[in-house]
Every structure is written in C-alpha cells, then in structure tokens.
Amino acid sequence: MTIRLTEIWVGIFVAAGLAALFMLAMKVSNLSSYSQDGGYEITARFEDISGLKVRSAVTMAGVRIGRVTAIGFDKDTFEAVVTMTVEGDYNTLPKDTSASIYTAGLLGEKYVGLEPGGDETNMQQGDRIKLTQGSMVLEKLIGQFISRFLDSDKEAKN
Amino acid sequence: MKSVMDSLQSLGHKGSGFFERLGRASILFYHILAGVPGLFLRYPLMIQQIYSVGVLSLLIIVVSGLFVGMVLGLQGYNTLVDFGAEESLGVVVALSLVRELGPVVTALLFAGRAGSALTAEIGLMKATEQLSAMEMMAIDPIRRVLAPRFLAGFFSMPLLAAIFSAVGVIGGYIVGVGLLGVDDGAYWSQMQAKVDLHEDIYNGVIKSIAFGVIVTWIAVFEGYDAVPTSEGVSRATTRTVVHSSLAVLGTDFILTALMFGEH
Numbered sequence: 203m204t205i206r207l208t209e210i211w212v213g214i215f216v217a218a219g220l221a222a223l224f225m226l227a228m229k230v231s232n233l234s235s236y237s238q239d240g241g242y243e244i245t246a247r248f249e250d251i252s253g254l255k256v257r258s259a260v261t262m263a264g265v266r267i268g269r270v271t272a273i274g275f276d277k278d279t280f281e282a283v284v285t286m287t288v289e290g291d292y293n294t295l296p297k298d299t300s301a302s303i304y305t306a307g308l309l310g311e312k313y314v315g316l317e318p319g320g321d322e323t324n325m326q327q328g329d330r331i332k333l334t335q336g337s338m339v340l341e342k343l344i345g346q347f348i349s350r351f352l353d354s355d356k357e358a359k360n
Numbered sequence: 361m362k363s364v365m366d367s368l369q370s371l372g373h374k375g376s377g378f379f380e381r382l383g384r385a386s387i388l389f390y391h392i393l394a395g396v397p398g399l400f401l402r403y404p405l406m407i408q409q410i411y412s413v414g415v416l417s418l419l420i421i422v423v424s425g426l427f428v429g430m431v432l433g434l435q436g437y438n439t440l441v442d443f444g445a446e447e448s449l450g451v452v453v454a455l456s457l458v459r460e461l462g463p464v465v466t467a468l469l470f471a472g473r474a475g476s477a478l479t480a481e482i483g484l485m486k487a488t489e490q491l492s493a494m495e496m497m498a499i500d501p502i503r504r505v506l507a508p509r510f511l512a513g514f515f516s517m518p519l520l521a522a523i524f525s526a527v528g529v530i531g532g533y534i535v536g537v538g539l540l541g542v543d544d545g546a547y548w549s550q551m552q553a554k555v556d557l558h559e560d561i562y563n564g565v566i567k568s569i570a571f572g573v574i575v576t577w578i579a580v581f582e583g584y585d586a587v588p589t590s591e592g593v594s595r596a597t598t599r600t601v602v603h604s605s606l607a608v609l610g611t612d613f614i615l616t617a618l619m620f621g622e623h
Contacts, residue, residue, distance in 0.1 A: 205404070208411045215415045219519025222526035223565070229548065230454050230529055231557040257556070 240290025241268065242327040246301045246314070250336035251282040253312040254303055260286045262316040267292045270314060282336075286314060288325075297321040300333035312337055385581045388502070392580070395500070395507035405508040406515075413474045413509065413576075414516030418523070420473055421466060425524035428461055429453060429531025436532070437540050449542050450551035453532030454525075458555065458564045459620070462525035464612050467571035470517060471604040475579035478509055479600040482583025483593035491584075506580050513579070517572025518565050525564065563619045570615060571608050578604040 251273065260268035268288035276283055288295065298319030303312050316331075325331075399406055436452040482505065485491050491501040529551075536542040555561070579600045586596035 205407075209407055211415045212407050212410045215410070215418060215516075216519065218418070219522055222519070222522035225526045226458065226522060226529075226561050227557060230458065230526075230551055231555045231561050232552050 241287040245285050246331035247281040248336040259313040295325040297323045301331045302335035303337035391502045392510050395503035409508045409512035413512045417473045421520045425527035426531040429528030430535045433532035433535035447546040449536045450547035451554040454551045457525045457528040458560050463521045463567040466521040466524045467608040471575045475575050475600050476597045478579040479583040479597045483586035487588040510576050513576025518568040521568035575604040
C-alpha cells in the first residue's frame, strides 16, 4: 500500500464521516427549520397549560410560526407565563391576537394556536397576549360530564 | 480457618492488583496526552493509524449500521402499526440510532475490530522487543507508537458513529418506506420535528467521543502492559474486548443519565 493510496482512503473516510454528520444535522434533526435570528418574543398567561412544553409549536392557521421558549409560573396570580418566539418574518400579528392551547389529535402533544384579531397595531418584542384559553384537561371534562349526567339522573327520578 | 485467611489474602491481592493496573493505566494515559501535541508535526504517523483504525473498520460499520437500521424499521413498524402511528417510524429509528445504538454498537464493533488489533500489534511489538529497541535508540515508544494510535481512535470513533447512524437511518427508510409503505414525507418530517440538534445529535457525538477515548485507552494500555509472551498477548487481546465492552456499556448508562435524565 503506497502512502498516497493510504492518504486518499483516509481522505474518503473523513469526508464520509463529515457527510454523515452533515446529513444527521440537516436531514434528521430540526436544524433546517431553525431560524432563531430576527424572531421576537411575546408572552401569554394561561390558567392551565398542562402538557405544553418548551419547544412546543406556536401556530397560526395551522402553520408553525414559532416555538415556546420558556414556561414560568407567576406565584401571585397562580398563572402560567408562557414565553414564545415568533419568527421575524411574521411581524404583522395584530395586538389583540388571542392564544389557545390545543391538542394535536386526541392524545397528541399540545401546541399554542394563535388567532388574529382586528387591531391596526402589531405585536412587538415583549408584548403580552391578553386573550387566552388554557388547555383542556381530559379528566376535568370527564368529571364535568359525569356530574352533569348524575344531576340529570336525579332530576329524572324526582 | 486457614482457608478463610487464604481467600481473604487472595482478595486483597486481587484488589491491590486492580488498583495497581488502574494506576499504571492512568499514568500511561497522562504520558500519551503529553505526547499528543507533538503529533501535529508528524501527521503522516497519524494518517497511517487513521487508515488502520478508521478506514479498515468502515466496512463492518456500514454493513452493521444498514442492518441495524433495517431491523429497527421492521420492529418499529410492527409495534407502531397497532396504534396507527406508523408515521412515527422515522422518529423511532432516528432517535434510537442517534442517542443509543449509533455510539454504543459502533463502540462495541470498534473494540472488536480496531481495539483488539491495536492490543495485538502493540503486545507483539513488546514481545519481540521492538519497543525496547526503540528505547535503546532514544525514541520514546509512548510518543512514537502509542500516542498516534490513541489519537487516531479518538478521531475515528465519532466519524464512524456518525456514519453508522446515517446509514442506519437510510436502512430504516429502505424497509419502512420502500417495503412496508410508510409515507415518504412523514418519515422525514416527523423525524425532523422530533430530533433535536443539540439534545440528541450533539449528545450522541459526545458519547461517541467518550467511547472512542475509553476503547483506545484500554486497547493501548493492554497492549503496552501485556505479558510479553504469545499467551500474554492473546490474553491481553481478550481483555481489551471484554473490558472495553463493559466499560462502554457502563459509561453509556452514566452518560445517558446525565444527558437525558432530567426529563
């Protein structure tokens, strides 16, 4: 084996390894959908965010326009404070945009859905969404349904 | 009474022997690290070693990566289809490869393919007194023989693990999308939505670097510390494979607990 051939093989090996790393970064992971630069942060307060996580999607009309970047808790009002970063391209959200937490599919993961309002001014860095609707907790829904069912049962007996 | 004392004594002997070897291995590690900076001036040595450690391991890594990915695709599909979630096949394949199987299986194969060869080579050099001959010529065998091999292993392991994972993802694609009919777009888009660059891929690379250091360190030490007879070299080679496999699996648990534990 000449030295030249060895060097060529090592070169091929290193190139293949770097290509594999590149493929893992671009094709397998979410790097290609990262565009953190130019995004702006908005916050929203929810009564209940159970199931929402950091890095959950923020969508409008079903299109992902940002991600949840931090979740905090306000110990005075007992509300969850969700900070989300919206990509810089989408800077025309009206001031009175409302936010709700939805579930993808029946048992899928939670995401924040934004709905536009009619205000002329736009959301800016650090603004707060005032109209919010927390996540639906399945146990609460079932509990309400059962208690209502029992009530109507009692009325029927009377 | 006497036998109790004897077994106690042999236990103590084994214990002190273990710490003696650990100490020797650590001192050797330090000497190798001290020899690493000088290697950048003598890079042809490195190229030669990367060839024998990395390039020659390429075939086994690619073939096993392909098959591991195909098996993951098949098994994942069979489980996921019961829940109607076969679209998530890409996530299952990619996460298990990038986080665990890529680094761990590559390290096990690397220990068998490259680690044993390193130990046998260095052990035989010692048995045929080539290392002593170098010392006679005032050439430090640690810098000339051990350090390039160690650095080559350190350098090759992450590349091999990345190739393993990438080929495995393609293998999962061939079986999942090609044979079983998972949607092509869903395979990639679900994967991209769930695999995180920092949390999954960087941590996988860190794992593979750690395993590369462990395997080559053990291999180089066992060769350098081998009893210079043919039996001693064969025992050292066996020990390399056994010890580095155990060390890789143990370290993997610790690293996984540190990296993915807080969720």
